[in-house]
Amino acid sequence: MLLSLSTLLAAALSGLVEPVIADDGGLSLDVGVDVGARLPKVFNLDVSWDEYSQAGLEREMLLVNGQSPGPVIEVDEDDHVIVKVNNGSPFNTTVHFHGIEMRGTPWSDGVPGITQRPIQPGESFTYEFDATQYGSHWYHAHFRGQIEDGMYGAVLIHPRRGDPKPFRLISKNPQAIKAMEKAERKVYPLIISDFTRLTSREKWDVTVESETEVSCYDAVLFNGHGSVSCIPAEEANAHLSDVQKNLLSLVEGAELTDKSCLPASVIDAFGGGTGKPEKIPAGIFEGCTPTEGSVETITVGRATLDKDEWVALDLVGAVNFMTMAVSIDEHDMWVYAMDGSYIEPQKVQALILTNGDRYSVLVKPHKAGDFRIRAGAVSAPQIIEGHAILSVKDGSSSFPGPAVVLSDKSHVSIGGVPRSEDVVFFDQSTARPFPPSPIPARADDFFLLRMNLDGASWLWAMNSTRFMPSSIDMAEQLPVLFDPKPAGSTDTNTTISTRNGTWVDLVLLADAFPMPPHPIHKHGVKMYQIGSGVGPFEWDSVNEAIEERPELFNLVDPPRRDAFASPPTEMDVAWIAVRYHVTDPGPWLMHCHINNHLDGGMMVVIQDGVDAWPSVPEQYQTS
Numbered sequence: 001m002l003l004s005l006s007t008l009l010a011a012a013l014s015g016l017v018e019p020v021i022a023d024d025g026g027l028s029l030d031v032g033v034d035v036g037a038r039l040p041k042v043f044n045l046d047v048s049w050d051e052y053s054q055a056g057l058e059r060e061m062l063l064v065n066g067q068s069p070g071p072v073i074e075v076d077e078d079d080h081v082i083v084k085v086n087n088g089s090p091f092n093t094t095v096h097f098h099g100i101e102m103r104g105t106p107w108s109d110g111v112p113g114i115t116q117r118p119i120q121p122g123e124s125f126t127y128e129f130d131a132t133q134y135g136s137h138w139y140h141a142h143f144r145g146q147i148e149d150g151m152y153g154a155v156l157i158h159p160r161r162g163d164p165k166p167f168r169l170i171s172k173n174p175q176a177i178k179a180m181e182k183a184e185r186k187v188y189p190l191i192i193s194d195f196t197r198l199t200s201r202e203k204w205d206v207t208v209e210s211e212t213e214v215s216c217y218d219a220v221l222f223n224g225h226g227s228v229s230c231i232p233a234e235e236a237n238a239h240l241s242d243v244q245k246n247l248l249s250l251v252e253g254a255e256l257t258d259k260s261c262l263p264a265s266v267i268d269a270f271g272g273g274t275g276k277p278e279k280i281p282a283g284i285f286e287g288c289t290p291t292e293g294s295v296e297t298i299t300v301g302r303a304t305l306d307k308d309e310w311v312a313l314d315l316v317g318a319v320n321f322m323t324m325a326v327s328i329d330e331h332d333m334w335v336y337a338m339d340g341s342y343i344e345p346q347k348v349q350a351l352i353l354t355n356g357d358r359y360s361v362l363v364k365p366h367k368a369g370d371f372r373i374r375a376g377a378v379s380a381p382q383i384i385e386g387h388a389i390l391s392v393k394d395g396s397s398s399f400p401g402p403a404v405v406l407s408d409k410s411h412v413s414i415g416g417v418p419r420s421e422d423v424v425f426f427d428q429s430t431a432r433p434f435p436p437s438p439i440p441a442r443a444d445d446f447f448l449l450r451m452n453l454d455g456a457s458w459l460w461a462m463n464s465t466r467f468m469p470s471s472i473d474m475a476e477q478l479p480v481l482f483d484p485k486p487a488g489s490t491d492t493n494t495t496i497s498t499r500n501g502t503w504v505d506l507v508l509l510a511d512a513f514p515m516p517p518h519p520i521h522k523h524g525v526k527m528y529q530i531g532s533g534v535g536p537f538e539w540d541s542v543n544e545a546i547e548e549r550p551e552l553f554n555l556v557d558p559p560r561r562d563a564f565a566s567p568p569t570e571m572d573v574a575w576i577a578v579r580y581h582v583t584d585p586g587p588w589l590m591h592c593h594i595n596n597h598l599d600g601g602m603m604v605v606i607q608d609g610v611d612a613w614p615s616v617p618e619q620y621q622t623s
Contacts, residue, residue: 046065047062049091054221055218055227055291055293056291072189082128087125094143097138098155107481111142112142112143113480115480117477136316145598147318152191167180192317204599211274213600220385226293226295229385241380295389298313317354321596328390333363335348337358338431339560339562348424349412349424445503463496464511480495497607505578506590509537513573517565518565526562527578528559532552532575
């Protein structure tokens with residue numbers, strides 16, 4: 001049910017609704033009578049372009065309510081949510097609510113040219129949707145590279161209390177289960193991002209001028225906090241991976257820069273050597289100067305050290321380019337949810353976090369002290385690490401601060417290499433949905449999407465063709481939602497169409513080598529990864545492939561999420577197969593969530609349910 005802001009304000013003035021301004025800028029509405037809908041939650045997000053300091057560096061940024069990350073949008077499952085975005089910046093923008101299905105409200109998905117026109121400077125746009133799913137999500141700008149300007153924040157949807165939870169698979173102790181449920185209700189969002197002193201426009205201009213992908217960053221941030229650290233050359237070189245060594249060998253005499261980055265000449269050589277890396281200004285790939293920024297600290301108070309107490313964290317991958325290994329010194333993590341949905345819990349010491357990922361983890365502190373929460377890059381272009389602190393206070397003691405100095409006993413080294421054979425990484429392939437989520441044995445439709453470099457290190461294609469947002473005037477283009485292509489249209493291979501109620505197989509083929517992994521995010525409904533393989537996809541459908549090579553597939557309990565990383569390729573091409581159910585008609589973007597690759601054209605539009613296309617409310621047609 002759509003409730004307009006004017007309706008809500010009228011209700012407030014009439015006494016039916018009492019507005020309450022939250023500390024984070026959100027507006028809750030306490031309804032005194034039954035107005036025909038669940039209690040709405042209203043948030044105002046004011047976007048501005050201002051000087052701001054992160055990692056000890058000053059730069060202009062897109063702020064949300066004067067901060068970056070923006071305020072947490074915190075609601076309950078089944079709430080009706082209204083988010084009004086007021087664009088006080090000098091740029092067009094939109095907001096996407098990453099991981100949220102937008103069931104029945106595709107006009108609130110936030111993609112310019114696809115579901116809406118951009119929000120122009122001085123204008124506002126109201127997003128309305130129902131919180132039909134619990135868990136950890138996030139919102140971010142979806143206009144070109146603006147995530148890198150700091151426009152993002154966490155979305156936390158608390159689950160219904162009576163629904164099944166997987167905590168009894170961690171412990172049979174009723175007190176422990178109760179403590180885990182308490183921790184989940186107080187879950188702490190921890191947004192991990194990579195930070196560059198360049199604005200997104202500056203970075204894009206450098207990319208176009210040099211025809212080389214800019215892949216070197218300044219810091220790793222936790223909830224916007226962090227510092228620039230310069231790794232000594234001997235330490236960085238001691239942690240070079242085989243992939244990094246092979247890439248360095250592409251250019252004679254190439255070495256890591258003092259930012260521990262592969263030099264621009266190597267990035268260009270990887271893309272075919274067609275660029276002009278010498279045009280990249282000094283200070284982007286080299287010139288490391290350490291800073292002393294702030295440190296995000298999560299403080300846990302305990303009555304006694306042996307009390308059954310847990311801490312819940314939502315780890316949000318707001319990284320733009322890097323893939324990170326995340327761990328907590330001297331502590332295990334129980335991963336109980338992935339991309340906002342429960343899974344059968346896994347006890348691990350580390351996990352791989354890529355662009356857009358969310359993992360909900362439970363941690364049981366076992367002693368007082370300060371412990372680093374680490375995030376270190378495992379992607380090839382750079383060796384870099386940042387940290388937050390888990391500070392455990394022993395309430396039974398009288399000491400004013402930590403019981404021990406900051407722990408330095410990490411589970412993984414810089415570069416994500418386990419420090420012992422006992423270190424267990426999260427295994428997505430065994431991340432079974434909880435409760436079980438069955439899928440059919442056969443799909444109704446099939447599409448093969450070929451992903452590849454398209455002539456340079458900064459140009460990427462999905463479905464063999466680039467879809468470049470920078471080449472389109474989004475303010476003038478009629479959004480696809482308002483003007484869908486007819487079913488069966490073949491005028492462009494950047495748009496594919498499906499029928500409502502069908503099951504669809506997509507094969508994501510990394511069609512060249514070497515190629516890094518690509519975190520492929522589909523807007524709308526989640527997908528199941530049902531198979532993978534090395535070499536060409538030789539069949540006319542996934543159904544046929546399953547009949548010939550059943551050992552490559554899992555149709556019993558495959559992992560389910562809104563983004564899957566394609567396999568890296570070194571000596572041969574490789575593929576993954578995903579399956580999803582078309583239940584929400586509308587135009588949904590599918591794209592690589594590495595910001596450079598998205599800007600470089602790696603995306604397609606999927607018109608789901610063209611035979612049951614939604615009617616767009618009048619207020620959104622004119623927005």
